[in-house]
Amino acid sequence: MKILMVEDNKSVSEMMSMFFKKEGWEVVFSYDGIDAVEKFNEDPTSFDIITLDLNLPGKDGMQVAQEIRDKSKTVPIIMLTARDSESDQVLGLELGADDYVTKPFSPITLIARIKALHRRSQVSEETVNEEEVKEGNPQFDIDTGRFKMNVKTREAFLDGKPIEGLTPKEFDLLHTLAKNPKQVYSREQLLQQVWDYEYFGDExxxxxxxxxxxxxxxxxxxxxxxxxxxxxxxxxxxxxxxEK
Incomplete structure (x- = not known):
């Protein structure tokens, strides 16, 4: 796995470098927002995970997340934030982050979150590959007449119109709900099925x-x-x- 860690605190980067090395992962460090965008744009498909601090010089984490999402809708992003403000965390998720970890954090916690996100992306890829080899593969995995979804192309349509700009987690969330119409999912169930781990009550x-x-x-x-x-x-x- 190759990680882009955007973190202006070099002590944190050095600490995480030891943990990444222990896992056998390759990591590229960036210490400001401008450099982070440049490094990502050099080869947007080369990174498996991005960890992104919110408080950065040059460009803040929100700007970086938005620019990365403009280039890639699929690369998983974990935001690292020292802020206690709920609005910052929610805004980060709305800009396309898949998860957030609040500072100070345990390296073991961050490693677990990275593994969970990577595992989910691998499951999605394996599902696509299985669909590709099926004989007579239908155009849509879900087709209710009004709503259509293709897991291979990561596309969804409602009344013939595409639902555009879906991030990986938004697509997975919609797919989880749509494959069992009218089944009610609790937030805890969605966290387990879409994010693949528990948020310890943070829904x-x-x-x-x-x-x-x-x-x-x-x-x-x-x-x-x-x-x-x-x-x-x-x-x-x-x-x-x-809507109720």
């Missing part, structure tokens, strides 16, 4: 992704992600459904 990441996903869905058609108050969320594209 804001689910709500942030649902909010952003809904905004993108509404550009293509009626809302198909419904809230079940006190329980969680479900997919329902029936014509008589309405």
């Amino acid at each position: 804001r990441t689910v709500d942030a992704h649902i909010k952003k996903l809904r905004q993108k869905i509404e550009k293509s058609g009626p809302q198909i992600i419904q809230t079940v108050w006190g329980v969680g969320y479900k997919f329902d594209d029936s014509e008589n459904s309405s």
Whole structure:
């Protein structure tokens, strides 16, 4: 695995370098936002994971995340933040980060988060490869008439219009809900199935992704992600459904 770690604190970088080396991972360090974007743009497909500090010289982490997402919708991003503000964490997720870790953090925790994100991306790739070898592979993995989804091409359509700009986690979240229409998922279940680990009670990441996903869905058609108050969320594209 190759990691781009964007962190202006060299002590933190040096500490993590030892842990990455122990895992056998290659790491490229960047100490400011401008350099981070330049390093990523040199070869956007070469990195498996990006860890991104929010407080950076040159360009802050929010700007860097946005520019990386403009180039790649698929590379997993973990934001590292010393800020306690919930709005900063939610904004980071809305800009396309897949996860966040609050400083000070345990290196073991960050390693676990990286492994979880990488494992999920590998599962997605394996699923695509399996679909490619199936004889008579259908054009869409999910097709309800109104809603269509192709896992291989990572595309989703509602009423014939593409749902554009989906990040990896937004696509996986939509796929998890859509493959079992009208089944209600709790936030805990979505964290386990989409993120592949537990957030120890911190469920804001689910709500942030649902909010952003809904905004993108509404550009293509009626809302198909419904809230079940006190329980969680479900997919329902029936014509008589309405957001609750």
